[in-house]
Amino acid sequence: xxxxxxxxxxxxxxxxxxxxxxxxxxxxxxxxxxxxxxxxxxxxxxxxxxxxxxxxxxxxxxxxxxxxxxxxxxxxxxxxxxxxxxxxxxxxxxxxxxxxxxxxxxxxxxxxxxxxxxxxxxxxxxxxxxxxxxxxxxxxxxxxxxxxxxxxxxxxxxxxxxxxxxxxxxxxxxxxxxxxxxxxxxxxxxxxxxxxxxxxxxxxxxxxxxxxxxxxxxxxxxxxxxxxxxxxxxxxxxxxxxxxxxxxxxxxxxxxxxxxxxxxxxxxxxxxxxxxxxxxxxxxxxxxxxxxxxxxxxxxxxxxxxxxxxxxxxxxxxxxxxxxxxxxxxxxxxxxxxxxxxxxxxxxxxxxxxxxxxxxxxxx
Ligand code: PMP
Numbered sequence: 001x002x003x004x005x006x007x008x009x010x011x012x013x014x015x016x017x018x019x020x021x022x023x024x025x026x027x028x029x030x031x032x033x034x035x036x037x038x039x040x041x042x043x044x045x046x047x048x049x050x051x052x053x054x055x056x057x058x059x060x061x062x063x064x065x066x067x068x069x070x071x072x073x074x075x076x077x078x079x080x081x082x083x084x085x086x087x088x089x090x091x092x093x094x095x096x097x098x099x100x101x102x103x104x105x106x107x108x109x110x111x112x113x114x115x116x117x118x119x120x121x122x123x124x125x126x127x128x129x130x131x132x133x134x135x136x137x138x139x140x141x142x143x144x145x146x147x148x149x150x151x152x153x154x155x156x157x158x159x160x161x162x163x164x165x166x167x168x169x170x171x172x173x174x175x176x177x178x179x180x181x182x183x184x185x186x187x188x189x190x191x192x193x194x195x196x197x198x199x200x201x202x203x204x205x206x207x208x209x210x211x212x213x214x215x216x217x218x219x220x221x222x223x224x225x226x227x228x229x230x231x232x233x234x235x236x237x238x239x240x241x242x243x244x245x246x247x248x249x250x251x252x253x254x255x256x257x258x259x260x261x262x263x264x265x266x267x268x269x270x271x272x273x274x275x276x277x278x279x280x281x282x283x284x285x286x287x288x289x290x291x292x293x294x295x296x297x298x299x300x301x302x303x304x305x306x307x308x309x310x311x312x313x314x315x316x317x318x319x320x321x322x323x324x325x326x327x328x329x330x331x332x333x334x335x336x337x338x339x340x341x342x343x344x345x346x347x348x349x350x351x352x353x354x355x356x357x358x359x360x361x362x363x364x
Contacts, residue, residue: 012126019123026326028353030344033167033196033304038224038274039267047262051255060254067257070264071232075205075218080237083244084252088195088219088231092161093124095215095233097246099158099189100128112157112185114143116168116330116337118193121161133157141169141298141306143177152184160185163193165200168330168342170300172200175207182211189239193217195231196302198275199282212236220260222303223271230260278303282345288355292362304344309362313341316361323357 022031039047068079075082085091100109111125115134122132133151138144143162152160160181164173182190190213192204197218208214219231230252235243263271286297286305294310309316317329327344330337345351 010127010129012129016123016126019120022326024321024326026321027324028346028350028357029326030304030346030350030354031326031328031342032226033222033302033342033344034226034346035222035224035274035278035303036347036350038270043267043270047259047267050262051258054254054258056254058254059250060252060257062250064252064257067230067252067261067264068232070261071218074264074268075216075234077234078237081234081240082232083235083240083247084230084232085247086231086251086256087221087229088193088217088233089120089124090229090251091217091231091233092120092191094243094246095159095189095191096124096128096130098243100130101158103156103158103187106131106156109158110155111159111161112148112151112155112188113161114148114163114166116166116333117161118163118167118195125159130158131155137166137169141166141171143173143181145177145180148177148181149184152181152188157185157188160188160190161193162190163195164204165194165196165300165302167196167302168304168306168328168340170298170302170304170306170342172202172301175202175204178204178207182207182214186211186213189213189215191215191217191233195219196222196304198223198271199279199303200301208234215239220263224274225260225263228256228260228263230256277348278345281348281351285343285345285351285355289358292359295362304342307341307343309339309341312338316358317341319361319364320354320357323361325354325357327354 064084068082071082072079102109108129108131110131112133113121114137125132133155135147135151162173194203197203208216216234220228282300289295289297289307296308298306313329313331328342330340
């Protein structure tokens with residue numbers, strides 16, 4: 001590119017790389033925390049036929065009123081507390097676009113999150129020129145409260161992101177630690193990202209009800225409908241009204257609005273049955289992996305497992321790929337992540353293929 005054109009780009013882009021999922025074709029893909037198909041082929045066909053009646057020449061409902069109504073009923077809140085996005089990725093982007101006025105004497109707005117955690121908090125924030133503070137999780141992969149409180153004191157954040165259950169470490173953040181962070185950051189927006197909460201024993205809605213600065217993030221991506229790209233946040237109506245100003249007009253396509261509404265209103269029992277199957281599979285897999293010498297598995301509240309391998313995870317990750325099984329490895333990040341793999345809990349047959357491959361390659 002000509003230097004004159006290159007100079008036009010935000011300087012922060014130099015430190016970013018595009019998000020590219022692992023390429024190649026693998027018979028067993030347990031790398032992206034997708035869920036197995038929820039609906040039978042016939043039920044899925046019927047559902048897809050229902051969108052055949054949509055007027056494709058028309059823009060979608062700009063307010064996504066039906067969908068927001070369905071989400072509100074699902075979450076036991078009002079539609080005025082709901083903002084929808086093209087996946088929760090877009091909701092994260094909207095939050096950061098809106099909440100970027102520097103605090104006090106800082107030069108740029110600050111985002112506080114943990115590490116390791118979901119990478120889009122950092123990428124989205126850096127793309128907007130925001131400062132990002134990442135506080136390492138403790139030895140149990142839980143929030144390190146003291147360090148979080150110190151970060152809040154020394155670099156007052158605009159937004160705090162806590163993923164619970166956390167990606168990639170699979171556990172919930174302890175409620176009392178989350179509460180301590182919320183209290184310390186009462187002049188900031190605290191986003192509790194519950195992308196995986198449908199697989200967990202509890203959610204953080206009580207914190208939402210108690211504190212006006214808490215925002216809850218949810219998605220349909222992890223419970224069988226990643227293709228729809230539907231995510232949302234729940235926040236006080238006055239916050240939603242401000243955030244809605246940065247939402248693109250007609251952001252959510254009409255097929256996604258219609259299908260997501262149907263999923264929430266008519267197919268949730270099917271989703272729940274699928275969640276129960278995945279949770280049972282999760283425990284079965286964890287037990288089997290723990291039987292292998294040198295492996296450890298964190299107790300999971302999500303639809304994936306966070307496992308420590310007997311030695312550096314790279315060679316194992318490659319060997320699994322050679323057996324046709326793709327998972328996520330963190331060996332490239334080094335340090336305490338060098339021996340960590342993240343494995344999605346999939347269909348029983350895929351999980352069996354993974355367990356079989358893992359037993360084979362770790363016996364070598
Ligand atoms: N939050 C967390 C914690 C995630 O792991 C992901 C997906 N990797 C997302 C949000 C984004 O999900 P989506 O945009 O598909 O709703």
